[in-house]
Amino acid sequence: MPEIAEIRIMSDFINREVRSRVYYSIRKSFISKVITPMNLTFEYFTIKSECRGKELKLILTCKATGDKKSLICNMGMSGNWEVTQKDHEPKHMHLMFDSMDNTILGLVDTRRFAKWRWGDWNYGRGPDPIMDHDNFLNNIWNNIEDKAFEKPICEILMNQAYFNGLGNYLRAEVLFRANQNPFQIAKDAINDNPAILELCKIIPIEAYQMGGGQLKDWDNPFELEADTFNEWIKCYGRKDMLSVVDKTGRKLWFDSKWKSNCIYDF
DNA sequence: CGTCCACGTCTAC
DNA sequence: TAGACCTGGACGG
Numbered sequence: 001m002p003e004i005a006e007i008r009i010m011s012d013f014i015n016r017e018v019r020s021r022v023y024y025s026i027r028k029s030f031i032s033k034v035i036t037p038m039n040l041t042f043e044y045f046t047i048k049s050e051c052r053g054k055e056l057k058l059i060l061t062c063k064a065t066g067d068k069k070s071l072i073c074n075m076g077m078s079g080n081w082e083v084t085q086k087d088h089e090p091k092h093m094h095l096m097f098d099s100m101d102n103t104i105l106g107l108v109d110t111r112r113f114a115k116w117r118w119g120d121w122n123y124g125r126g127p128d129p130i131m132d133h134d135n136f137l138n139n140i141w142n143n144i145e146d147k148a149f150e151k152p153i154c155e156i157l158m159n160q161a162y163f164n165g166l167g168n169y170l171r172a173e174v175l176f177r178a179n180q181n182p183f184q185i186a187k188d189a190i191n192d193n194p195a196i197l198e199l200c201k202i203i204p205i206e207a208y209q210m211g212g213g214q215l216k217d218w219d220n221p222f223e224l225e226a227d228t229f230n231e232w233i234k235c236y237g238r239k240d241m242l243s244v245v246d247k248t249g250r251k252l253w254f255d256s257k258w259k260s261n262c263i264y265d266f
Numbered sequence: 267c268g269t270c271c272a273c274g275t276c277t278a279c
Numbered sequence: 280t281a282g283a284c285c286t287g288g289a290c291g292g
Contacts, residue, residue, distance in 0.1 A: 003273050033284090054274080077274055078286080092286080111285045113274060160275090167273050213273060236273085249281080251271095269291085276283080 002075040004130065004165025005207035007051045010081050014049040014058070017083045017105060022063065023047060025098040032094040036117050040069070047097065047105070052121050052128045053164025069118060076113025082106055125164040129200045130208075136164075137197060144187055152263065153189040153196070154182035154252050163200060169213055169236040172253040174199045176235035182254045183261045206232065 002010065023045050026038045044063040049056060056073040073079075073095075084090060086102040095107035095116060107114060127135035140162055143149070148156055157163050157171035166174070175182045178196045180189060190196060207213055210229050235241050236253045244264045246252045252264070 006273070074275075075273095076285090077272065109285095110287070111272090111274095113284065115275085158274095169273055247280085250274095267292085269289105271289085272287095274284105278283095279281085 002054065002077075002079060003167035003170050003207075003213070004051075004053055004128070004204045005170070005210075006212040007054055007056055007075065007165065008130070008208050009212045010075070011049040011051040011056055014047070014056075014081055014105065018047040018049070021046075021099040021101060021103065021105075023060075023097045023099050023105075027096045027098070029094040029096075032112065034094070034115055042067070042069070044100070052131075053125055053160065054167070055121060055125065055164075057121065070120060071116050072119055072121065073107065073116040074114060075107075076109060076111060076115070078111040079107055079109040079114035082108050125160045126162045127164065129163065129165055130204055133201050136200070140190065140197065144190065149185075149187040149190070151186055152183045152246075153180060153186045154254070155247060156186040157200075158248065158250065165204065166200060168250050169233070170200075170204060170207065172236040172241075173203050173207075173234060176241075176255055177203060181258050181261050182252060183258065183263045 024043065026040050028034060028038055040060070042060060042062040045060045046063065048059045050059065051057070054074065056075065058071045058073065060069045060071065082090065082093070084104050084106065086098065086104055089096065089104060089106060090108055092110045093106040093108045094112065094114070097105040099105065126139050129136040148159055148162065154171060154175060157166050157174060174196060178193055178199050180193055180196055210232050213229055235255065238253070241253050242256045242259060243251050243253045244262060244266055246264055
């Protein structure tokens with residue numbers, strides 16, 4: 001489910017929901033295997049959300065002292081946020097924030113790949129390609145001689161040290177919209193076709209404005225038609241495109257015009 | 267019923 | 280560079 005567009009939508013959703021609420025407790029489900037201790041000394045606290053690439057940061061502020069603690073959340077494959085009534089937690093809600101108004105802000109995650117920890121951003125991941133685009137570009141141009149850029153462009157677009165927030169559907173859409181041979185060596189591809197880097201901002205913004213990708217039961221802040229995303233997506237998962245398993249084991253979707261360039265076995 | 271597949275990391279041979 | 284980690288939906292017999 002979540003790549004950078006969906007993470008931003010989740011962050012917006014959280015900020016809208018928590019704006020007028022005060023929280024008093026954090027819990028995790030009994031089944032959760034996340035070992036992060038959930039004890040919090042704040043008696044009452046407010047919440048604010050930020051995002052950076054595929055990471056989400058919940059900043060908790062103590063009502064009494066103004067002290068802050070940050071929880072960094074990675075949403076895995078199926079993580080999403082919901083607000084429900086107390087004692088009506090849906091199945092697969094594994095992290096819960098209890099509010100004084102008897103609602104719960106919770107992380108719902110069927111596959112339980114989502115993780116959370118106290119602390120700051122993982123700076124091993126690159127700058128946000130949308131909100132911090134200049135640093136995103138600098139990080140790439142300053143490291144263009146890195147061995148990572150000797151790999152095919154389709155592979156490095158999944159490398160979170162440089163493309164924090166891109167995932168399997170966004171890389172397919174970026175490459176397609178850039179009219180880019182997915183198998184060209186990344187350094188050459190970026191030098192020949194720097195529009196790729198602009199599309200790493202433009203495409204996620206479009207996906208964000210569409211309300212995100214393939215999300216079922218999403219509380220869409222834009223109130224768009226349900227199939228808007230399916231009309232927008234031009235490559236990923238489409239019958240008129242080719243797919244092949246790449247070196248990292250992920251399925252790469254690409255325009256059949258590049259078939260003769262393909263370096264992976266069909 | 268069974269098998270395959272999924273928008274992502276992690277760690278361990 | 281395979282697997283491990285997970286659940287459930289789609290699809291086939």
